[in-house]
Amino acid sequence: MNHLVAPSVLAADFLHLGxxxxxxxxxxxxxxxxxxxxxxxxxxxxxGFPVLQAVKRVTTKPLDVHLMIxxxxxxxxxxxxxxxxxxxxxxxxxxxxxxxxxEIRRMGMAPGxxxxxxxxxxxxxxxxxxIDTLLIMTVNPGFGGQSFITYTLDxxxxxxAWMDSKGxxxxxxxxxxxxxxxxxxxxxxxxxxxxSGSAVFSSKxxxxxxxxxxxxx
Numbered sequence: 351m352n353h354l355v356a357p358s359v360l361a362a363d364f365l366h367l368g369x370x371x372x373x374x375x376x377x378x379x380x381x382x383x384x385x386x387x388x389x390x391x392x393x394x395x396x397x398g399f400p401v402l403q404a405v406k407r408v409t410t411k412p413l414d415v416h417l418m419i420x421x422x423x424x425x426x427x428x429x430x431x432x433x434x435x436x437x438x439x440x441x442x443x444x445x446x447x448x449x450x451x452x453e454i455r456r457m458g459m460a461p462g463x464x465x466x467x468x469x470x471x472x473x474x475x476x477x478x479x480x481i482d483t484l485l486i487m488t489v490n491p492g493f494g495g496q497s498f499i500t501y502t503l504d505x506x507x508x509x510x511a512w513m514d515s516k517g518x519x520x521x522x523x524x525x526x527x528x529x530x531x532x533x534x535x536x537x538x539x540x541x542x543x544x545x546s547g548s549a550v551f552s553s554k555x556x557x558x559x560x561x562x563x564x565x566x567x
Contacts, residue, residue, distance in 0.1 A: 352533065353537060354380035354525070356414050357556075358547030359405070360396055361494050367401075370551070377557045378564045381414035383525070383545045384532035385491075386416050391443050392492035399432040406433030416464060416525065416545075418491050418504055419443065423450045428552045430457045438462030438485050439525075441474050451480045462523070466491060467499045471509045479519055483543065484509065488536070489526030495548040498527030502537045510540025537567065 356378055362370040372383055384402060389395040394547055406413060412435040419425070421444070439457045444450050447463070454461035462483035463474050463505040467490060478484065486506055489496035506522060513520055524541045529549035536544065544563055546551040 352566075353541070353564075354521070354543045355379040355381040356386055356543055356545045357504060357550045357560060358383040358494070358525070358545050360385040360540075361547030361551040363551065365505055367404070370556075371405055373517055373557055374560075375409050375411065379411055379560055381412045381487045381543070382409060383547075384413060384415045384434075385494075385525075386415060386417050386419060387492065391420045391440065392418045392493045396479075399428060400436065402429070402432040412436060414438070416485060417443075417465075418461075423453070426450070426453055426457060426459075430459055434459055434509070436460040436462060436483065436507075438464050440464045440466070440491075442466055442469060444454070447474070448477055448480065450539075451477060455480070462521075464491075464525075467502055467505075471505060473510075478513070478518055479530055481520060483521040484521050485523040486525050486541070487526055488528065491526075495498075498532045498535075503535055506539035506541055507538060528557065533563060534567060 387394045388397040414436040415434040416438045437454050441463050451461045460482040464485035468488050489500045521543045522541045523543035524536045526543035528546040530543050550556050550559050
């Protein structure tokens, strides 16, 4: 299975964001990942529409927006207008999940669900046919640079086995503590989209690091 790599803008150098986005555009990056935080659903605030709009102007890569915010259904159209190609919402943060996922699709974005480490994937199995991506958080959301939570590997394995048995074509994305060491673990478990922030942007050669993340195995 060929996997995708989605570097997280959260770990970029915001003083030189244009430079970092130019690097991503030239790299083996598949999607550019945006972690949007509101200080309520998670104990941190990141960035919003102006940053997304600015990056959209300088890249051809799909913008993969991960909303770590409460009541995400209020902002779907705004994120669409800001340039989101893919929009992932947390199951824990929305009351009417089915309705919101259908609305994201209607607006022309690829819908996704994100789950915190302790949230079982079985809680959303009925709506998996509605989405393109299921994002398994492999750290507790809110901050970059955290250590990978190993019990999430069992969650990924059982999810992959169930989806394969049903013939579901849904990406399993992982976010949190993903580097060249944990890459092999999550790919073996069945993930096929790797979000990596701190490991990419803190490396001496981010473009080479992305290329290494893209290599099989």
